[in-house]
Amino acid sequence: MSVQEIQQEIIEEFEMFDDWNDKYEYIINLGQELSGLDKDYHTDQYKIKGCQSQVWLRAEYRDGKIIFQADSDALIVKGLIALLLRVYSEQAPEEILNNPPLFFNSIGLTQHLSPMRSNGLSSMVKKIGEYAEQYK
Numbered sequence: 001m002s003v004q005e006i007q008q009e010i011i012e013e014f015e016m017f018d019d020w021n022d023k024y025e026y027i028i029n030l031g032q033e034l035s036g037l038d039k040d041y042h043t044d045q046y047k048i049k050g051c052q053s054q055v056w057l058r059a060e061y062r063d064g065k066i067i068f069q070a071d072s073d074a075l076i077v078k079g080l081i082a083l084l085l086r087v088y089s090e091q092a093p094e095e096i097l098n099n100p101p102l103f104f105n106s107i108g109l110t111q112h113l114s115p116m117r118s119n120g121l122s123s124m125v126k127k128i129g130e131y132a133e134q135y136k
């Protein structure tokens with residue numbers, strides 16, 4: 001599935017919820033379902049700078065695609081990274097670089113995040129882009 005198709009799928013999922021409490025609960029559930037990242041990778045090398053919470057992101061390049069693994073110590077942040085991994089993991093670097101995460105605006109998330117969480121989200125997106133650039 002392409003990045004655009006996955007983003008559209010996420011937008012449609014969020015349309016099912018009437019209020020933001022339900023959307024936050026869904027995001028938290030997504031984070032709880034995230035397989036996480038082996039504790040061996042919970043190091044400064046993989047830690048994303050600029051996040052209030054601790055977030056670790058690892059990328060591996062296989063068969064022309066980038067496979068991401070991530071973890072966080074905060075439930076909502078773990079859900080946010082789960083959404084990003086759903087969109088960008090197992091995609092080609094060019095596909096990642098050519099398709100910013102527009103779904104965040106479409107589902108109204110950017111208006112409902114605190115400034116610190118918004119900064120953290122931007123840092124996660126930036127790091128994913130850096131990996132894509134590296135493997136391009």
